[in-house]
Amino acid sequence: GENVEQHPSTLSVQEGDSAVIKCTYSDSASNYFPWYKQELGKRPQLIIDIRSNVGEKKDQRIAVTLNKTAKHFSLHITETQPEDSAVYFCAAWAQGAQKLVFGQGTRLTINP
Amino acid sequence: DTGVSQNPRHKITKRGQNVTFRCDPISEHNRLYWYRQTLGQGPEFLTYFQNEAQLEKSRLLSDRFSAERPKGSFSTLEIQRTEQGDSAMYLCASSLEQGPYEQYFGPGTRLTVT
Numbered sequence: 332g333e334n335v336e337q338h339p340s341t342l343s344v345q346e347g348d349s350a351v352i353k354c355t356y357s358d359s360a361s362n363y364f365p366w367y368k369q370e371l372g373k374r375p376q377l378i379i380d381i382r383s384n385v386g387e388k389k390d391q392r393i394a395v396t397l398n399k400t401a402k403h404f405s406l407h408i409t410e411t412q413p414e415d416s417a418v419y420f421c422a423a424w425a426q427g428a429q430k431l432v433f434g435q436g437t438r439l440t441i442n443p
Numbered sequence: 444d445t446g447v448s449q450n451p452r453h454k455i456t457k458r459g460q461n462v463t464f465r466c467d468p469i470s471e472h473n474r475l476y477w478y479r480q481t482l483g484q485g486p487e488f489l490t491y492f493q494n495e496a497q498l499e500k501s502r503l504l505s506d507r508f509s510a511e512r513p514k515g516s517f518s519t520l521e522i523q524r525t526e527q528g529d530s531a532m533y534l535c536a537s538s539l540e541q542g543p544y545e546q547y548f549g550p551g552t553r554l555t556v557t
Contacts, residue, residue, distance in 0.1 A: 337485075363543030374447075374534070374548040375486065382543070420485045424543040428499055430476070431546060433485030 333358040333425035337434025345442050350411055352437045354421035355403040363424035364404045365431070366395060370417045378419075379406070408439075416441045445469060447549035449535050455555045456525055463521045464552045468537030475518050476546060477510055478534040479503065486534055486548075492518060493541055525556045 334357040344350045356364075365380035381388045381395045381404065388395050394407040408415055418438050422431040448467045456462050468475045473494055478486035489508070490500045494515040504510075507525075512518040522529055532553050536546040 365545065367548075374550045377545055377547065380545065422485075426543075428488075429541065430488045430491060430499060431486075432488070436483070436485050 332428060333361060333423055333432040335421060335423050335432050335434040337421050337437060339437060340435065341438045341440070343440045343442060344411055346411055346413060348411055350406075350408045350415070350439055350441075352406045352419055352421070352439070353403060354405070354423075354434050355401075356423040356432075357402065358423070358425060358427075359399075359402065360426040361423040362426060364395070364397060365422050366406050367420045367422065367433075368417045369420065369436075375420060411441045413441050413443055415439060447535055447537050447547055449533075449549040449552050451552055452550060453553045453555075455557065458525055458527060458556055460525055461521065461523045462525060462554060463519055464533055464535075464554075466518045466520070466535030466549055468517070468535070469547060470516075472537035472539050472547075473515075474538040474541060474544070474546075475512055476536040476538075477518070477520050478536065480532040480534055480551070489520075522554075525554075527556050530554055530556045 337354045362383040367375035368378045369375045392409045397404040418436045421434040450465045476491040477489040480486045492512040507523045510520045532551045534551045535549040538544040538546045
């Protein structure tokens with residue numbers, strides 16, 4: 332079945348710098364890759380997603396890139412702000428089982 | 444509120460007791476998912492419904508767990524004979540259609556088994 336690995340587990344960056352979180356997946360049939368942001372004690376919130384027919388998608392300061400050949404995708408946050416501090420989860424859609432498989436999460440801390 | 448809702452938000456129970464959680468999805472969403480999340484981990488898939496049909500169950504879902512979605516709207520997740528290892532956040536999510544569509548999560552029910 333699908334397996335998703337996420338790195339790093341923790342990331343600390345200075346306010347205004349960029350942050351990059353990377354995920355790899357195992358099932359070449361996966362075709363949908365969302366990213367969720369979870370603040371402490373709150374629900375996971377979908378922040379951006381990408382489908383396998385595109386290589387990059389951008390929404391203001393957030394972008395996601397997908398490399399289908401290498402089976403990895405990345406979240407890029409530019410001009411980081413303190414409110415970006417949270418745990419970020421990547422996920423891949425397991426086509427056979429019809430479910431999302433999540434990575435282990437990255438705790439992002441933005442230092443003022 | 445048009446988002447996914449879950450009740451109760453917190454549940455403390457003694458080992459061996461039964462508990463039931465409820466999820467109300469976004470009204471037009473056909474797909475409903477249950478996940479379990481433990482501290483420091485990503486959500487782990489438990490089961491999902493397409494309308495009222497339960498189509499997939501994880502091996503994590505032991506025979507003490509049962510889920511229903513009787514009318515294709517709200518869903519319940521029951522845990523019988525709770526164990527301390529069941530302590531976790533139980534999240535519900537819904538999506539518009541089958542297939543790889545956006546899933547929207549509820550606030551979760553935090554279960555503590557003492």
